[in-house]
Amino acid sequence: MSESRDIREHEVTIVNMPPSRATLRRSIIPRFFLDKPRDEFEGLLRADADGVTLVVFSRTHIKQVHDAIRHASAKAKLVATLEDILDFGLDDDPAARREGQWYLTVTRKGKPCKYEFRSKTVFQAVGWLQTLRKLRGESIIPIVAVLGETGVGKSLLCSQLAGLDPNNTIFRVDATAKSVTSTTDMYLTHWLGQKEEGNEVIVIDTPGLSDSQHRDDANVSDMLGKLADLGGVHTFVVLFNSQDPRLRGPLEQMLSVFERRFKTGFWEHTLIMFTRWYDDPISQRRRPKSASDLETEWNSELRERFPAIEDMLRVNKDIPCYFVDNDPLDEDEKEKTLAELRRFSVEARQNDLFDCRRVLADPRAVADLFREYTIPEEARELAEFLRAKALEDKLQGLTVAGILTITDLIGLQDIQLIDYFGWTMEDCDNLRNTGRKGPIAPNFVVVNEFRGLDIPTEGLLRSGLGAAELLSLDDGAICDRLDLKWGKDLRRYHKWREEVLKQQPVSTSTIFAGAIVVRNEEVWDHDGQDAMDQDWSGPGMVLSWTDMNRKVYGTTRPPRDWTGNPTAFDAPILPGWCRVYWFATGFTNCYRIGYEDRHDLRYEVGEDVGILEKQAHKPSLCKFATPSHLDAFTKGDLRCTFGFRIGARNPHWARFDVRPEVCRAVGGFAPGDVIRLNRVGHEAICIGLAGTNNGIGLSFFSKADEGATIYPKFILQRAAKGKPSRVTEVKHSDMLYHADTGPSNDRIAKVALDMEADFPYVIGAQYEEQAMFDTRPEIIGVFAPGLKCGDQLGLNAGDRGYRTLTVIGVAKHNSEHPRLFMHADNHVGATVWPRLHEHYHEGEEGRLKKVGTETVRPVTVAVDDFTPPSEAELRKLQLLPMLEFPVGNFGARTAKFDVRPEVCGRLCGFKPGTVLSFRRRNQSSDSKSRAFTVIGILPNPETGLPAVWFHEDGDRGAMLIPAFYELRSSLVADEETRDLNELREELAKMPDEPAGDIGMLLALLRGKAMNSGAAEDSGEGASQGAGSGKQGGDDDSDDEGFDAFLEQMRRMDR
Incomplete structure (x- = not known):
C-alpha cells in the first residue's frame, strides 16, 4: 500500500484531553471554550506519516467555526509524532467500546498524556487503530467479512471462526430461513478462540441477502458504509449452502456490483466456503458430488458469470473453496471441521489489506447501483416513478409482492400500502400528490371510486383526506367532513368502505359497528x-x-x-x-x-x-339471501335465529335456522311441519336446521323427548306429513344449560395472563404426562362457576356405566390456551371435559351432578433415568440383520431386524420380546391397556437412522412409535416375554382384514394433544348440542337402520 493512501481524517468527539493545551491556543478557537474540561468537544483528527494532528471546536458553536475549519484557517499543531505515541486502543468499558470510544497515549515533555476520543461508529474507531498500526510499521489485524444469503449459516461460521459456542449471544443463530442478523456487526477475537500473540482477527458478520423483511438495499448501504469506516478488508468469504448450492437473486447482483466497482481486486481477496458439509457416514454416502468436483464446477460457473475472474485466473490459481460442517456431532467430525477452518485461516492471513475507502467513498451510491441490479426489467418504469417521488426505498417490497408497474401501484389502496407494505400516511400522500402548491391533494383513486358509486366528492376534495384517514372516522365525522347526507349518501359510503376493506385484517384503526x-x-x-x-x-x-x-x-x-x-x-x-x-x-x-x-x-x-x-x-x-347452493349447504350457511331445546335427554338451549325454503331444500320439511311414522304411530314437529360436529341436519321435537334431535334422512323419506303446528320459541332464561355459556375467548386470554400454575399433576387418557395446574377457585370458576379443585361430578354413561370426574384445575398443557381438566376414574390422568357448560349447572342435577369433594394431592411423573443414544452414536451403529418379521400395520412386507439384546437395550432400555403397556394409576373394570412387544432394530425410513420397532396387539406387523422417548416413562414392562418366532407364526395365520384400532392408536401416539383431550364419555357429536343418532345415507333399503330407529322410538314412547 502506498504512503499516500496511509492517511486518515475523520471528525471525532473529544471525551477527554490532557490539561495542557498549548498546542491549541494559537488556533482560532476562543480560550473560553478550551478551559472547560467537563465539556465534550467536536474535533477533526488527521493521521499521516508526519503524525497525529487535532483541531478542536466546541460542539455548541460548531456552525460558527465549521467553515473556518474546512478552509484550514485553524492553526492547530501536531499532537504527537509517530515516535511520541506510547499506546492506543479501544476503551476498557464494553459499552463505551460499542459506542466507538478509544484512547491515544502520547509523551509530552517526558510525561504521558492520554487523549480519549469517540468516533461515530466502532468501525471507525477500529479503523483508527488499524491506521496507527500501519503508520508505525506494526502488523495490522486481519479482517474477514462474511457474505451470503439469509439462512446459509453466516453467524454460525463467525462463531466457529471465533471459537465460540453455537448458542452464544454475540452471533445470533436461527434454524429458520428468516433474517436474524439485521445489521453489519464486528467482533474482535482470536482465530478459532486460541488467544495467542499475533493470532487476532476481526470478523465481520453481515446481514443475509434475500432478507425476509426486504431490506437488501438498506443492508448493503449499511455494510459498505461500515467497511469504508473500517478502511479495508483482507478477505471476503462468500458462503453457499452445500445442500442447495445456487447463485441467485440479490447475492449474484451484489457480487456483480462489487466486481464492477472493485474489478479483479475483489476476487483476489475472495474465498468460497460451503456450509452444512456434514461428515457423518450417512451424509457422505448421500452427497451427489465430492468436494473437488464441487470446487471445479463452481470455479467454472463463477468464471462464466463474472468476467473479472477470467482476467484474474490467467495469472492466479482458482478461487480456493472450503467445506465445513456447521454441526459436528462427535470428536472426529469436530476435528475435520477445525482442520478445514485452520486451512482457511492460513489462506486468509496471507491476503494484503484491500483498501475500501476510495472505492466505497459513497456507500449510498453503491447501494443505489445494487438496487439497479435487483430491479426486474418490467419494473424499470416503476423505479423511475418512485425515484421521482423520493420513494425508491419502497421498490423492493413492491416487486417482491409482484407489483411491477405504475398501474399496479396506483391500484393499491392506502390501507393496503400501510398495513402490508409498511408505508406511512406521508408516503401515501406523497405518492398521490399532484405536485400543486397548497394543501396536499386528496387521494385521486378514492375520488374516482366515490364518483363511480355516485358519492358526492366536493367535501372530499376540500378535506384532502386519504383512504386510511377516512376509514378511521365514524359515520358522524364522515358526514360532517365530507358533506354527505345521512341516508343514501352514507349507505353508498358504507358500500365503498366494505369494498376497500374486503379481505383485510380487522384492526382497531379500521373497525366499525356492523362490519x-x-x-x-x-x-x-x-x-x-x-x-x-x-x-x-x-x-x-x-x-x-x-x-x-x-x-x-x-x-x-x-x-x-x-x-x-x-x-x-x-x-x-x-x-x-x-x-x-x-x-x-x-x-x-x-x-x-x-x-x-x-x-x-x-x-x-x-x-x-x-x-x-x-x-x-x-x-x-x-x-x-337464500343460498344458491342448497344442494351443497354447509354449516357456515346456517342463519340460526330461533331458540329451542336440543338433546333428547338432558337438553340445553341452542339456536336453529328456521328459514322455510332452506329447511325444505335440506330435509324436505319446514318448521312447524308435523311428521308421523306410521309403523309405530310416532309424531314429531319440525323445529329447524341444527349444526353438529359432523355436519347439519333437520331437528324434530317429540313429546317423548326432552328436546329436539336430528332425524336421519332415511327416516324422513318414510315419514308422512301431518297438520302443521305452531312452535313456541324457548328463551335462554328458560333453560339451565346452554350451548353458549362457556368462557369467551377474551376471558380465556385473561386467565392465561393471570394463571399461577404451581400444582403438579398428571395428564392423559392413555398414558401419563406431567403438567402444572392453577387450582384457585376464581380461575376454575371462569370455566365452571361454583366448582373448585377436588369437587367430584357424577356421570351416568349408560351402557358404559357410572363415571366419577374429579376437578383438578386449569392448565395450558400442549396448548396456547388454558383449559379446565378433570380426572375421570377410568383414565390415567386428567383430561379436558368438552363443553362442560352444556351439562353442568351449579346446584342442579343435569347430565353431570356434584356428588362430593375429595382432597387432590400433587402427583409427579416418575423421572426416567434412561438416556437415549445421540445421533452420532446412531450413525456409527452397525446393524446385524438376524430376525425376519413383518413390517407395517397390515403386514404387507417383511424385513430383517437386529435383535441383539445389548444393542436393543441401549436404544430403548428393553430387550426384544419384552411386552410393554401404559401405566395406569386407576384401574376400572373396563379399562383396556394396549400391549406392545419390542421386536428389534431397523432403520427409520424417514431419517435412515437405526430405530426400535414394536408390535401392537391386533396388528399384522411391526411399526415405529413416534415420540417414543417422550412416552417411555409411561410404559411399564410386563413379566411376560414373547417368543418372536412364535409371534411371527401367529401373525401369519391372522385373517386378511386389518385391525380396527390401529388408526386410533397412531393418532394417539402422533398427537400428544389427544392424550389430554376429551374424555371418552363426553357425548361427542353434539353441536350446539347433542344430536340423536348418526345421520344415515340416502339408501331406502337401509332396513336394519330403520328397524333400529323404530325400536328406539318404541322405547321412548313406552
Missing part, C-alpha cells in the same frame, strides 16, 4: 375442545370492541326483544379485542384485533356472503 367479518385462517386458533361453538366458518357481524387504550365502542346492551344470552353483548375485557355475532350459530364471542399483534378476523362484503341487511344494535332485524 361483516370472517375468520382469518392464518392466525385463527379458537376452536378449543372446551369452548363453545364459534363461527362454523361462516360470516359474523361486529357488535362492539375495546381499543388499545381500553376505550369501549359499539353496541354493549342487548335489545329489548333479545331472547338469547344476556351477556352476549358484553364488551371485551381486554384491549385490542372485539365481540362478534355469528350468523351460523346465533352466538357471540370475542376476537383479537391487535392484541399481541394478532388479527383473528378479516373483512367481507355483506352481499358476497348472503347478508342483505345488518343491524348491530338488533341482530334480529338482519336479512339474509
Whole structure:
C-alpha cells in the first residue's frame, strides 16, 4: 500500500484531553471554550506519516467555526509524532467500546498524556487503530467479512471462526430461513478462540441477502458504509449452502456490483466456503458430488458469470473453496471441521489489506447501483416513478409482492400500502400528490371510486383526506367532513368502505359497528375442545370492541326483544379485542384485533356472503339471501335465529335456522311441519336446521323427548306429513344449560395472563404426562362457576356405566390456551371435559351432578433415568440383520431386524420380546391397556437412522412409535416375554382384514394433544348440542337402520 493512501481524517468527539493545551491556543478557537474540561468537544483528527494532528471546536458553536475549519484557517499543531505515541486502543468499558470510544497515549515533555476520543461508529474507531498500526510499521489485524444469503449459516461460521459456542449471544443463530442478523456487526477475537500473540482477527458478520423483511438495499448501504469506516478488508468469504448450492437473486447482483466497482481486486481477496458439509457416514454416502468436483464446477460457473475472474485466473490459481460442517456431532467430525477452518485461516492471513475507502467513498451510491441490479426489467418504469417521488426505498417490497408497474401501484389502496407494505400516511400522500402548491391533494383513486358509486366528492376534495384517514372516522365525522347526507349518501359510503376493506385484517384503526367479518385462517386458533361453538366458518357481524387504550365502542346492551344470552353483548375485557355475532350459530364471542399483534378476523362484503341487511344494535332485524347452493349447504350457511331445546335427554338451549325454503331444500320439511311414522304411530314437529360436529341436519321435537334431535334422512323419506303446528320459541332464561355459556375467548386470554400454575399433576387418557395446574377457585370458576379443585361430578354413561370426574384445575398443557381438566376414574390422568357448560349447572342435577369433594394431592411423573443414544452414536451403529418379521400395520412386507439384546437395550432400555403397556394409576373394570412387544432394530425410513420397532396387539406387523422417548416413562414392562418366532407364526395365520384400532392408536401416539383431550364419555357429536343418532345415507333399503330407529322410538314412547 502506498504512503499516500496511509492517511486518515475523520471528525471525532473529544471525551477527554490532557490539561495542557498549548498546542491549541494559537488556533482560532476562543480560550473560553478550551478551559472547560467537563465539556465534550467536536474535533477533526488527521493521521499521516508526519503524525497525529487535532483541531478542536466546541460542539455548541460548531456552525460558527465549521467553515473556518474546512478552509484550514485553524492553526492547530501536531499532537504527537509517530515516535511520541506510547499506546492506543479501544476503551476498557464494553459499552463505551460499542459506542466507538478509544484512547491515544502520547509523551509530552517526558510525561504521558492520554487523549480519549469517540468516533461515530466502532468501525471507525477500529479503523483508527488499524491506521496507527500501519503508520508505525506494526502488523495490522486481519479482517474477514462474511457474505451470503439469509439462512446459509453466516453467524454460525463467525462463531466457529471465533471459537465460540453455537448458542452464544454475540452471533445470533436461527434454524429458520428468516433474517436474524439485521445489521453489519464486528467482533474482535482470536482465530478459532486460541488467544495467542499475533493470532487476532476481526470478523465481520453481515446481514443475509434475500432478507425476509426486504431490506437488501438498506443492508448493503449499511455494510459498505461500515467497511469504508473500517478502511479495508483482507478477505471476503462468500458462503453457499452445500445442500442447495445456487447463485441467485440479490447475492449474484451484489457480487456483480462489487466486481464492477472493485474489478479483479475483489476476487483476489475472495474465498468460497460451503456450509452444512456434514461428515457423518450417512451424509457422505448421500452427497451427489465430492468436494473437488464441487470446487471445479463452481470455479467454472463463477468464471462464466463474472468476467473479472477470467482476467484474474490467467495469472492466479482458482478461487480456493472450503467445506465445513456447521454441526459436528462427535470428536472426529469436530476435528475435520477445525482442520478445514485452520486451512482457511492460513489462506486468509496471507491476503494484503484491500483498501475500501476510495472505492466505497459513497456507500449510498453503491447501494443505489445494487438496487439497479435487483430491479426486474418490467419494473424499470416503476423505479423511475418512485425515484421521482423520493420513494425508491419502497421498490423492493413492491416487486417482491409482484407489483411491477405504475398501474399496479396506483391500484393499491392506502390501507393496503400501510398495513402490508409498511408505508406511512406521508408516503401515501406523497405518492398521490399532484405536485400543486397548497394543501396536499386528496387521494385521486378514492375520488374516482366515490364518483363511480355516485358519492358526492366536493367535501372530499376540500378535506384532502386519504383512504386510511377516512376509514378511521365514524359515520358522524364522515358526514360532517365530507358533506354527505345521512341516508343514501352514507349507505353508498358504507358500500365503498366494505369494498376497500374486503379481505383485510380487522384492526382497531379500521373497525366499525356492523362490519361483516370472517375468520382469518392464518392466525385463527379458537376452536378449543372446551369452548363453545364459534363461527362454523361462516360470516359474523361486529357488535362492539375495546381499543388499545381500553376505550369501549359499539353496541354493549342487548335489545329489548333479545331472547338469547344476556351477556352476549358484553364488551371485551381486554384491549385490542372485539365481540362478534355469528350468523351460523346465533352466538357471540370475542376476537383479537391487535392484541399481541394478532388479527383473528378479516373483512367481507355483506352481499358476497348472503347478508342483505345488518343491524348491530338488533341482530334480529338482519336479512339474509337464500343460498344458491342448497344442494351443497354447509354449516357456515346456517342463519340460526330461533331458540329451542336440543338433546333428547338432558337438553340445553341452542339456536336453529328456521328459514322455510332452506329447511325444505335440506330435509324436505319446514318448521312447524308435523311428521308421523306410521309403523309405530310416532309424531314429531319440525323445529329447524341444527349444526353438529359432523355436519347439519333437520331437528324434530317429540313429546317423548326432552328436546329436539336430528332425524336421519332415511327416516324422513318414510315419514308422512301431518297438520302443521305452531312452535313456541324457548328463551335462554328458560333453560339451565346452554350451548353458549362457556368462557369467551377474551376471558380465556385473561386467565392465561393471570394463571399461577404451581400444582403438579398428571395428564392423559392413555398414558401419563406431567403438567402444572392453577387450582384457585376464581380461575376454575371462569370455566365452571361454583366448582373448585377436588369437587367430584357424577356421570351416568349408560351402557358404559357410572363415571366419577374429579376437578383438578386449569392448565395450558400442549396448548396456547388454558383449559379446565378433570380426572375421570377410568383414565390415567386428567383430561379436558368438552363443553362442560352444556351439562353442568351449579346446584342442579343435569347430565353431570356434584356428588362430593375429595382432597387432590400433587402427583409427579416418575423421572426416567434412561438416556437415549445421540445421533452420532446412531450413525456409527452397525446393524446385524438376524430376525425376519413383518413390517407395517397390515403386514404387507417383511424385513430383517437386529435383535441383539445389548444393542436393543441401549436404544430403548428393553430387550426384544419384552411386552410393554401404559401405566395406569386407576384401574376400572373396563379399562383396556394396549400391549406392545419390542421386536428389534431397523432403520427409520424417514431419517435412515437405526430405530426400535414394536408390535401392537391386533396388528399384522411391526411399526415405529413416534415420540417414543417422550412416552417411555409411561410404559411399564410386563413379566411376560414373547417368543418372536412364535409371534411371527401367529401373525401369519391372522385373517386378511386389518385391525380396527390401529388408526386410533397412531393418532394417539402422533398427537400428544389427544392424550389430554376429551374424555371418552363426553357425548361427542353434539353441536350446539347433542344430536340423536348418526345421520344415515340416502339408501331406502337401509332396513336394519330403520328397524333400529323404530325400536328406539318404541322405547321412548313406552
